[in-house]
Amino acid sequence: MSVRLTDLQACFQGIVPTIVATCSRDGEPNVTFLSQVFLVDERHVALSNQFFNKTRRNLAENPFAAVEVYDARTLEGWRLSLRFLRSETSGPLFDAMALRIQVIASHTGMTGVFRLLAADVFEVLAVEPVAGFLLPPDPVVDAVPSLCEVPGPLTELRGLQTVSELIARAGDLDELLNGVLAALARVFRFEHSMILVPDETGRRLVTIASHGYGDAGIGAEVEIGEGLLGTVAQRRSLVRIAGVAGELRYGRAIRDRVSEVGERARLRAEIPLPGLADAEAQLALPLVAAGRLVGVLAVESRDPLSLDEWDEAFLQILAGQIAMAVDRMEAPDEETGEAATGRPATTAAAPPGRRHTFVYYRNDDCVFVDGEYLVRNVPGKILWKMLRRHHQEGRTEFTNRELRLDPSLGLPAYRDNLETRLILLRRRLEARCPDVRMVPVRRGRFALEVACPVELVEKDSA
Amino acid sequence: MISPELAQFLESGVSVLVGTRDARREPACMRGVGARVAANGAELTVFLPAATAATALANLADNGRIAVSFARARDHRSVQVKGRVLEVRDADGGDRERIERYRRDLVEALGVVGVSPRSTLRLAHWPARAVRLRVEALFAQTPGPGAGAPLAGSAEGAGP
Numbered sequence A: 001m002s003v004r005l006t007d008l009q010a011c012f013q014g015i016v017p018t019i020v021a022t023c024s025r026d027g028e029p030n031v032t033f034l035s036q037v038f039l040v041d042e043r044h045v046a047l048s049n050q051f052f053n054k055t056r057r058n059l060a061e062n063p064f065a066a067v068e069v070y071d072a073r074t075l076e077g078w079r080l081s082l083r084f085l086r087s088e089t090s091g092p093l094f095d096a097m098a099l100r101i102q103v104i105a106s107h108t109g110m111t112g113v114f115r116l117l118a119a120d121v122f123e124v125l126a127v128e129p130v131a132g133f134l135l136p137p138d139p140v141v142d143a144v145p146s147l148c149e150v151p152g153p154l155t156e157l158r159g160l161q162t163v164s165e166l167i168a169r170a171g172d173l174d175e176l177l178n179g180v181l182a183a184l185a186r187v188f189r190f191e192h193s194m195i196l197v198p199d200e201t202g203r204r205l206v207t208i209a210s211h212g213y214g215d216a217g218i219g220a221e222v223e224i225g226e227g228l229l230g231t232v233a234q235r236r237s238l239v240r241i242a243g244v245a246g247e248l249r250y251g252r253a254i255r256d257r258v259s260e261v262g263e264r265a266r267l268r269a270e271i272p273l274p275g276l277a278d279a280e281a282q283l284a285l286p287l288v289a290a291g292r293l294v295g296v297l298a299v300e301s302r303d304p305l306s307l308d309e310w311d312e313a314f315l316q317i318l319a320g321q322i323a324m325a326v327d328r329m330e331a332p333d334e335e336t337g338e339a340a341t342g343r344p345a346t347t348a349a350a351p352p353g354r355r356h357t358f359v360y361y362r363n364d365d366c367v368f369v370d371g372e373y374l375v376r377n378v379p380g381k382i383l384w385k386m387l388r389r390h391h392q393e394g395r396t397e398f399t400n401r402e403l404r405l406d407p408s409l410g411l412p413a414y415r416d417n418l419e420t421r422l423i424l425l426r427r428r429l430e431a432r433c434p435d436v437r438m439v440p441v442r443r444g445r446f447a448l449e450v451a452c453p454v455e456l457v458e459k460d461s462a
Numbered sequence B: 001m002i003s004p005e006l007a008q009f010l011e012s013g014v015s016v017l018v019g020t021r022d023a024r025r026e027p028a029c030m031r032g033v034g035a036r037v038a039a040n041g042a043e044l045t046v047f048l049p050a051a052t053a054a055t056a057l058a059n060l061a062d063n064g065r066i067a068v069s070f071a072r073a074r075d076h077r078s079v080q081v082k083g084r085v086l087e088v089r090d091a092d093g094g095d096r097e098r099i100e101r102y103r104r105d106l107v108e109a110l111g112v113v114g115v116s117p118r119s120t121l122r123l124a125h126w127p128a129r130a131v132r133l134r135v136e137a138l139f140a141q142t143p144g145p146g147a148g149a150p151l152a153g154s155a156e157g158a159g160p
Helices: A005-011 A054-061 A092-107 A153-169 A173-188 A227-235 A244-260 A309-330 A377-393 A400-405 A418-432 B004-010 B054-063 B093-112 B117-121
Strands: A018-023 A029-034 A037-041 A044-049 A064-070 A077-088 A118-129 A192-198 A204-211 A221-223 A239-242 A281-289 A292-301 A356-361 A366-369 A372-376 A397-399 A436-442 A445-450 A454-459 B015-021 B027-032 B035-038 B043-049 B065-071 B078-090 B128-140
Touching: A005 A037, A005 A064, A005 A118, A018 A054, A018 B015, A029 A054, A029 B027, A029 B065, A029 B078, A037 A092, A044 A064, A044 A077, A044 A092, A064 B027, A077 B027, A092 A118, A092 A227, A092 A239, A153 A173, A153 A309, A173 A192, A173 A204, A173 A309, A173 A418, A192 A227, A204 A227, A204 A292, A204 A418, A221 A227, A227 A239, A227 A281, A227 A292, A281 A309, A292 A309, A309 A418, A356 A377, A366 A377, A372 A377, A372 A418, A377 A418, A377 A445, A377 A454, A397 A400, A400 A418, A418 A436, B004 B035, B004 B078, B015 B043, B015 B054, B027 B043, B027 B054, B043 B065, B043 B078, B043 B093, B054 B065, B054 B078, B065 B128, B093 B117, B093 B128
Parallel strands: A356 A454
Antiparallel strands: A018 A029, A018 A064, A018 B027, A029 B015, A037 A044, A044 A118, A064 A077, A077 A118, A192 A204, A192 A292, A204 A221, A239 A281, A281 A292, A356 A366, A366 A372, A397 A445, A436 A445, B015 B027, B015 B065, B035 B043, B043 B128, B065 B078, B078 B128
């Protein structure tokens, strides 16, 4: 083989669809687009088999196949001659391909309908460029110099060092998470990123830190097992998708067909993509420390080619460090144990006449402020407790320790994730009601500052 | 065979995939640069860029068996035509107008899914060969459980 398969990485990202041709026993050719070609090794590729279609039936009769793949960057074409070897229905290759398909399926509400039946492994008999496939570049129009700098290993090593130091120095979890995301943007140009952590039920992930989305995304929830992030959390393995928009369109085409053939009942409501509406590439990694899922790190981009194998490897190293730091910081911190003092409430200057109404719904521990959703579950209970204490007793300072020991909050005795709940609550207040603030006093202690009169209303249900 | 509605789809800015096979039944594939329906839908002419068509033309000279799939980028609507080659000739001036119109339509269609006009316009398209075939069967190819089912109006009606 004159061309190395591994040099054709950009052809196997699934951005430009591949053509595959097969031939039946009686000599009838068949040609179609194929969503995925996986590079297995220097001599093998795998094609995704999602439906028992004509291509599959032909391969059972005649093992030869031809594919034409395209370099997503240059659009140069390559023709591969293949011979079918085997179908794998389990193992690492199958899992990697199935995970990718599961993600696409769950994005489009197609879980269980659009799934990998087999990873079909082929021996690559020949690889050749499609000579003359592209016209020569126009000396003027196509001569725009590439603007992307190629980052060298030294740059990346220094970047890794920067992020490591930041993780080591962070005084609290909030500083750690936001510092890491800001550094990813500054040093590595991952401009859109977020970190999600499991909620106390273990059924959902909740967004606790983000970069590049404003403050709107904090508190956004994803069911574990659904969508890219939920799938990554459930499977505890990394997923990278390039050409996200294309993949989703592909999912939707099948969805439409399934609906037409009367299987609508099997489809569920589509989950909106968290983050950029026009993301073209996404990478999500589980944050695992001591065998425990502590969160998910997600990075996305509008450039379909901006995330590659190198980013995967690099972010995996970082994810390990972040996970260990999160795990360490979530462990109950050493506090003085002294009771918070009943200092009178200080009402900082707020425009006269301004007031806020907080409503607490007992049935689902949900808090609304001025008619808008604020927060729920444990953070909701904590906020309500503090607002009542503030209202009834004039309390302004609270300690993590007293919250931990409060049986009405129902925090687990071990790994209570109180830090992450407090960060979420603080961020939601900043976004929705800046007149009520949680200000750290020192580690394990914070002040509740209420800048204008608040009315507290409790209801059984909405 | 090919209804007027389907003809409109086949002649629009859709990707044209061509499948052939050699005497040993080893398949080959390539991209075409447009198509034209004729003879009240009983015949189809597909245009192949001469630069990339050597293998396909050799295969067609050997056995005349051809499959052509048409796929729309924005929603993956796909149809496959199976047939036997009647004639292969050099594309002429009238064909060239068709090919140029196809390129403009393709630029627009692929632009919707994020392919730059420059990339699409760099695809080789001229000189071209015109391959005229007799349509023997039509199949729905849109990905999903119904893929591969024969389309209504297909001559054979049997499964692919």
